Amino acid sequence: MVRKALVAMESYRLAQYAVPISCYICGGDNNYDVELCRHCSAPMALSHQANSQGIEPGMIAVLGTAAAGKTVYLGMLLDMLTRRNNRVQVLARGAFSITLQQRTMAALAATAFPEKTPNEPDRWNWVHCQAKLPSQKRPIELIMPDMAGEAILEEVDHPHSYPAIHSFLKKCAGVLLLIDTERIEDGSQEQNYFMMKLITYLSEQSQKKRRGKCVRPMAIVFSKADQCDPCFANPDRYARDRTPNLWQQIGERFETVGFFASSVTGACTQKMDHGSRVNIPLRIEPRGIVEPFEWLIRKV
Numbered sequence: 001m002v003r004k005a006l007v008a009m010e011s012y013r014l015a016q017y018a019v020p021i022s023c024y025i026c027g028g029d030n031n032y033d034v035e036l037c038r039h040c041s042a043p044m045a046l047s048h049q050a051n052s053q054g055i056e057p058g059m060i061a062v063l064g065t066a067a068a069g070k071t072v073y074l075g076m077l078l079d080m081l082t083r084r085n086n087r088v089q090v091l092a093r094g095a096f097s098i099t100l101q102q103r104t105m106a107a108l109a110a111t112a113f114p115e116k117t118p119n120e121p122d123r124w125n126w127v128h129c130q131a132k133l134p135s136q137k138r139p140i141e142l143i144m145p146d147m148a149g150e151a152i153l154e155e156v157d158h159p160h161s162y163p164a165i166h167s168f169l170k171k172c173a174g175v176l177l178l179i180d181t182e183r184i185e186d187g188s189q190e191q192n193y194f195m196m197k198l199i200t201y202l203s204e205q206s207q208k209k210r211r212g213k214c215v216r217p218m219a220i221v222f223s224k225a226d227q228c229d230p231c232f233a234n235p236d237r238y239a240r241d242r243t244p245n246l247w248q249q250i251g252e253r254f255e256t257v258g259f260f261a262s263s264v265t266g267a268c269t270q271k272m273d274h275g276s277r278v279n280i281p282l283r284i285e286p287r288g289i290v291e292p293f294e295w296l297i298r299k300v
Contacts, residue, residue: 024050024057024143026167040164041121045094046128046143057128057141058300059171060293064178065194066149069223069264071114071125073178074146075104076264077289078127086134088294093128093141100125100146108264108284117148121164124148131297140297153194156201170205173300175218176292181225181261184242195246203253210255217256217299219292226263226287235259258295262288 020029024047028039037044050057064070078101081090092098103125107114117124125146132139147165155165177198183191206214220239225231231238236259240247250257266285270277 026163042164043126057143058173060144060174061172062176068178068180072264075101089132091130097127119148119151156197174296178221178223181222181228196249199249213255215255219296220259221292222261225261232261235261260292
């Protein structure tokens with residue numbers, strides 16, 4: 001004997017799949033329930049939040065070579081700005097936006113620096129937040145990813161290698177460019193050449209120019225400057241004296257540029273770990289963390 005039963009057909013689910021959702025970063029079409037974009041691996045939560053709130057968040061790119069301190073800078077910046085202060089108030093949008101801050105502060109509390117950012121885009125930390133200056137009535141919506149330095153270099157050398165980086169740098173409203181002061185003081189030219197490549201790439205990507213110069217504001221941040229007093233005393237002069245090629249390239253290609261020095265730690269030491277030296281933070285004394293970000297969001 002066969003029993004008869006009524007089974008509801010959930011055909012409405014097919015209708016949801018029939019309407020694609022565009023990735024906010026690269027614009028590629030995706031199904032409504034995917035977590036990451038199938039084209040660039042950016043979180044689809046960015047698109048859902050933008051669509052539901054009817055807003056278009058701006059984008060701030062935080063760039064630099066591997067080990068330039070991008071992760072620890074971003075994590076410390078978010079931790080400082082999410083606390084009550086009279087300069088810039090930041091409110092995270094979405095639980096995923098707190099991960100970077102959480103991991104950075106946990107590592108520093110354990111007297112260690114955060115682990116190196118993986119090259120795979122699906123493992124990057126993205127931050128979507130509101131930033132509000134005291135002089136502004138409405139907050140600014142911002143998106144800031146923590147992209148791997150090696151992936152950035154690969155995209156600069158071979159455009160379209162990383163769709164997320166290519167699309168983000170094409171759309172971003174401002175740039176925070178971190179330069180490793182320790183390597184400059186050691187006499188390494190790696191930072192200089194990388195920055196010249198990156199500045200050329202950004203200038204060519206920009207579609208908005210005035211008198212031949214890119215109008216996108218750029219904050220040049222000399223990171224790890226705790227052991228370099230001249231850098232903190234006058235970042236502009238330090239850039240001109242120690243990175244003359246970079247200074248000239250920026251002046252010729254960008255209209256709005258600011259130079260800053262920053263440091264998260266007050267003192268570091270080193271230990272041997274599997275045959276290699278590893279930096280260990282001894283004191284956490286952030287300096288110059290908020291100033292570049294505050295300057296940049298006033299310019300965008």
